[in-house]
Amino acid sequence: MTSIGPKSIELLPFQKEFVETVLSPIGERLVLLSAAPGMGKTFSAICATALFLAKNRDARILILVPKFLVWYWQERLNAVDSSNVEIDSYAYRELLEKDDGDSIWPTGKVLILSRDYAKTTAIKNSLNSACWDLIVIDEVSSLRQFDHCPRQASRVVMLSCNLQNDETIPSCNFIEWEAPAKRNFQVSRITFVRSEPEISLSKMLADLISLDDVPTGLRYINQMTLEAYNSSPLALETNVSRRIKGSLIDGIPQNPKQHPLAQIINCLENITDDEKLAAFSKFALDNLSNDVGKTNLVVANYLDTLHYVSAEIEFSGGRTALITGATSPQDRETAMSSFDANGGFILCTQAMLRSIENFERFERIILYDPLRNLHDQLLARLKEADPLIVNLYSEDDFEFLYTGVDLDGDELEEIEVSEI
Amino acid sequence: MTRLIAPRIGQLFLMSSTDRKVIKLSKAGSEESDLASELFHRINRVIPENQDLVCVQPTMLAGQAIEIMCERGFSQLPVLQGTRVLGVFSFRSFSKVSARLTSQQMRQDDVVPGELRVDEFLENWDFVCTGDEWRPVLERLDTSDGLLVGNKDKLIGVLSPMDLLRYLDNIASPYVMISEIEMSLRALIRAVINEKELPDIADRSLAHDYNRQSRNIPHTLEEMTFENYRSILSRKENWAFFEDILGDNRKYISARLSRVKSIRNDLFHLKRELTVSDHEAISNFRDWLLNKTEQI
Numbered sequence: 001m002t003s004i005g006p007k008s009i010e011l012l013p014f015q016k017e018f019v020e021t022v023l024s025p026i027g028e029r030l031v032l033l034s035a036a037p038g039m040g041k042t043f044s045a046i047c048a049t050a051l052f053l054a055k056n057r058d059a060r061i062l063i064l065v066p067k068f069l070v071w072y073w074q075e076r077l078n079a080v081d082s083s084n085v086e087i088d089s090y091a092y093r094e095l096l097e098k099d100d101g102d103s104i105w106p107t108g109k110v111l112i113l114s115r116d117y118a119k120t121t122a123i124k125n126s127l128n129s130a131c132w133d134l135i136v137i138d139e140v141s142s143l144r145q146f147d148h149c150p151r152q153a154s155r156v157v158m159l160s161c162n163l164q165n166d167e168t169i170p171s172c173n174f175i176e177w178e179a180p181a182k183r184n185f186q187v188s189r190i191t192f193v194r195s196e197p198e199i200s201l202s203k204m205l206a207d208l209i210s211l212d213d214v215p216t217g218l219r220y221i222n223q224m225t226l227e228a229y230n231s232s233p234l235a236l237e238t239n240v241s242r243r244i245k246g247s248l249i250d251g252i253p254q255n256p257k258q259h260p261l262a263q264i265i266n267c268l269e270n271i272t273d274d275e276k277l278a279a280f281s282k283f284a285l286d287n288l289s290n291d292v293g294k295t296n297l298v299v300a301n302y303l304d305t306l307h308y309v310s311a312e313i314e315f316s317g318g319r320t321a322l323i324t325g326a327t328s329p330q331d332r333e334t335a336m337s338s339f340d341a342n343g344g345f346i347l348c349t350q351a352m353l354r355s356i357e358n359f360e361r362f363e364r365i366i367l368y369d370p371l372r373n374l375h376d377q378l379l380a381r382l383k384e385a386d387p388l389i390v391n392l393y394s395e396d397d398f399e400f401l402y403t404g405v406d407l408d409g410d411e412l413e414e415i416e417v418s419e420i
Numbered sequence: 421m422t423r424l425i426a427p428r429i430g431q432l433f434l435m436s437s438t439d440r441k442v443i444k445l446s447k448a449g450s451e452e453s454d455l456a457s458e459l460f461h462r463i464n465r466v467i468p469e470n471q472d473l474v475c476v477q478p479t480m481l482a483g484q485a486i487e488i489m490c491e492r493g494f495s496q497l498p499v500l501q502g503t504r505v506l507g508v509f510s511f512r513s514f515s516k517v518s519a520r521l522t523s524q525q526m527r528q529d530d531v532v533p534g535e536l537r538v539d540e541f542l543e544n545w546d547f548v549c550t551g552d553e554w555r556p557v558l559e560r561l562d563t564s565d566g567l568l569v570g571n572k573d574k575l576i577g578v579l580s581p582m583d584l585l586r587y588l589d590n591i592a593s594p595y596v597m598i599s600e601i602e603m604s605l606r607a608l609i610r611a612v613i614n615e616k617e618l619p620d621i622a623d624r625s626l627a628h629d630y631n632r633q634s635r636n637i638p639h640t641l642e643e644m645t646f647e648n649y650r651s652i653l654s655r656k657e658n659w660a661f662f663e664d665i666l667g668d669n670r671k672y673i674s675a676r677l678s679r680v681k682s683i684r685n686d687l688f689h690l691k692r693e694l695t696v697s698d699h700e701a702i703s704n705f706r707d708w709l710l711n712k713t714e715q716i
Binding site: 088094234238265271274 | 465467469471549550551569574576577654667668669670671672674675676679682692695697700701704707708
């Protein structure tokens with residue numbers, strides 16, 4: 001057990017070793033931690049940061065993270081009563097106003113900045129002008145990010161999933177956690193066939209939206225639209241409306257009603273069959289009365305899809321709770337404990353999977369949309385019990401989504417796909 | 421992102437999505453609770469989040485400054501000598517001085533207004549602090565077309581009337597759109613279900629919830645809530661009334677209504693601050709309903 005102030009936290013031996021390395025006054029300035037997902041890198045770094053602050057009350061500490069991780073750092077630091085604040089443009093303006101000539105960056109609390117915000121010229125210059133006692137950079141994808149780190153730092157910690165020790169970086173303390181032996185997982189599959197009107201809609205989309213011979217940016221946007229079609233009518237409607245309103249994306253600013261994509265929305269209103277939802281209902285809702293007390297997790301790529309599926313579950317008499325970026329930690333906890341006791345459906349976006357700690361509490365995990373990185377996001381985080389993992393699949397959908405993601409078995413050989 | 425939650429034990433808690441403590445930033449780690457600046461609308465929140473503060477030197481020519489303003493979509497540029505604010509160059513200050521120039525003066529100095537330095541056109545704008553309230557500065561904003569945030573030696577931002585308008589629109593528009601949606605749903609139901617049929621339909625559609633709570637089922641549209649409208653519209657047996665106007669896809673429309681309902685409840689009960697995606701969802705639904713209402 002490691003104590004941070006009045007709180008005690010249980011760390012595994014290798015995590016404890018990393019924390020001690022960060023806290024040690026001797027040793028290299030740069031500490032690099034590379035480890036597979038699910039081993040607790042971020043958690044260990046948060047513990048190290050909180051302990052560092054507890055031992056050095058006047059320390060100036062900077063955390064640089066992708067935007068989606070800001071809340072996670074804050075939540076974890078709050079849990080151990082470690083003073084912290086997110087620096088966004090509003091907070092920065094307040095700091096500027098209070099500036100009395102010394103560095104504007106306060107000491108004695110953990111300052112968390114999204115990496116994108118930290119890259120803006122004014123912030124970058126300002127960060128560079130301060131002396132930092134500790135800088136932690138989370139989710140590093142390349143060692144080049146070290147070059148963008150403020151220079152004047154006594155200790156820099158970088159966390160990554162896939163970095164190799166590289167001789168080009170300055171002397172560093174390279175820590176690599178060996179990944180646990182891979183377990184065999186089984187992902188089951190519910191295959192459904194799209195209805196004729198749905199197939200007509202997908203053809204219409206394919207005619208309007210091309211993935212070939214278009215610039216990379218537009219290709220990505222087009223791919224998102226097709227992915228939204230695969231997900232749900234509501235996700236498609238939002239995506240298409242967004243494109244129509246910001247029609248500069250498509251290079252044709254014009255009356256929204258005459259936009260070529262407007263016909264997609266008209267078409268959506270008149271499609272009565274949603275075979276994907278029907279397959280989901282048949283699997284998850286037909287025997288609702290037999291499933292009392294069982295908790296299901298439904299994961300989708302789009303918030304709109306969660307609302308869409310949630311409405312269907314509620315119509316069938318099921319209980320639902322949505323976990324999204326806007327859900328507060330208390331609401332999340334309340335939902336989780338209430339569902340642990342009474343069962344029901346927790347619906348969550350892919351991005352929020354990280355906020356779920358204990359996947360073993362679920363009887364079934366239903367992947368309404370394919371997960372982009374099934375192993376890292378879900379399987380690596382499963383500890384002991386294996387919930388039934390189900391993926392919805394249709395040969396009629398735009399197939400680029402399934403290639404090399406999770407179901408073809410090439411990249412993740414340990415996943416065995418079975419039909420239900 | 422900040423959000424308000426219900427008062428507990430006579431105290432208001434304001435929490436962010438990450439449940440952070442309300443901390444006013446101060447130097448050397450001293451934490452000062454500043455609920456007021458989180459609860460009430462202050463100038464800092466009115467300045468656009470990613471305002472790009474572009475300033476020019478006094479030696480810049482007016483023509484060049486106007487070019488920058490047109491390019492960047494600004495109506496004014498603060499003029500700084502080093503870090504000290506000398507004043508503001510704006511379309512208004514330029515036209516006021518230019519209008520006073522006579523052809524004789526121009527011939528005499530052999531210059532046209534665009535070739536004069538920007539410091540010939542300066543206006544003095546008032547300064548406000550990030551923690552000031554926005555309401556008392558309205559008058560000053562109207563008089564000078566803008567305000568500077570910070571002080572003479574430290575310019576932090578520029579506040580224009582448009583910034584304030586956008587900010588207020590951002591706060592008010594969800595309420596306005598939700599009320600438009602609610603009124604349109606009422607009009608839609610009234611258009612397709614006659615007054616005599618409504619009580620029966622209400623009994624069928626709402627009985628489940630009302631009987632469970634031993635409450636009387638509302639029989640007029642004015643007595644009904646948003647949730648009642650949703651229940652009536654979403655019910656399979658009632659869809660025949662609406663499909664001519666709303667289309668065949670009942671589940672799709674019902675899901676959209678459910679989403680709007682949940683956003684509405686969070687908004688009206690101040691449970692959380694709306695996200696961009698929430699704004700988008702109600703705005704799309706409102707636009708779609710407007711289209712449908714035009715067909716009634």
